[in-house]
Amino acid sequence: MLSIIQAxxxxxWPLILCSVAALALVIERGVALRRAQVAPPGLVDEVLQVLRQGVPSSDVLNKLSANSTLGALLSAGIRLVAQDPRCSETLLRDGFEAAGRSAAHQLERYLNALATIASAAPLLGLLGTVIGMIEIFGSQSPGSSGANPAQLAHGISVALYNTAFGLMVAIPSLMCHRYFRGRVNDYLHDMEQGAERVLHHLLRMERSSGSKR
Structure with missing residues (x-):
């Protein structure tokens, strides 16, 4: 490996830095975008079961918020009802939407950086190719006494290795970016559906409590 880098x-070296950064981002996003950490299965049903017994206490809402990203979204809307039982539908929906935007920003973190690496790596490989071609043409300059095989071989190595390494960095980075983007979109859809279910339940609670009064 060291001989390839020297050749x-x-x-x-910029490509190596990009590869290290891409690997770190892939590992970080792979850990952060786990299902259990973002939107655990059955969490919405558990929240609805608790809401059937009334608005939960602040301690329960704090545990729900720390449970997952979906839990933080749902707890943000439930807190509005806990603070103001007569909260309007518009205000409640705005609260869910604001929490949803914050959750989306959290889920999409570092994805732009990964996409930038996937786009920049081929260009860095092309830069290395151009530099290698310059060295090749330099070894064939009219002022030189014949061809320099060592310089010619070095120029070819620079051109080919950088092109290959640039593609080796870009292709996995692009695939991981598309994969994570798809997971984020799926999570956002599930979170939107869960928030809508909880929203309708909270509105029914408000109507029933209002009719009792």
Whole structure:
């Protein structure tokens, strides 16, 4: 591996940094976007079961908020009803939407950086290719006494290795970015559906409590 890096020349070092950064981002997003940490199965049903017994206490809402991203979204809407039982539908829906935007921002964190690496890596490989071609043409300059095989071989190595390494960094980065983007979209859809169910239940609770009064 070290011999390949030496043969590729200095243009490969930015690609190595990109590969390390991409690997770190993939690992971080892979851990952060686990189902249990974002939207655990059955959480909405558990919340609805608790709400049937009334608005939960602040301690229960704090535990729900710390449970997952979906839990934080649902607890934000339930807190509005806990603070103001006569909260309007518009205010309640705005509260859920604000919490949803915050959750979406959290889920999409670092995805732009991963996409940037996937786009920049081929360009860095192309830069290395151009530098290698310059060295090749330099070895064939009219002022030189014949071709320099060592310089010619080094130029070819720089050109080919950087192109290959750039694609090796870009392709997995792009695939991981598309994969994580799809997971985020699925999570956001599930969270939207869960928030809508809880919202309708809270509105029914308000109507029933209002009719009793």
């Amino acid at each position: 590729a020349g200095w243009p490969i």
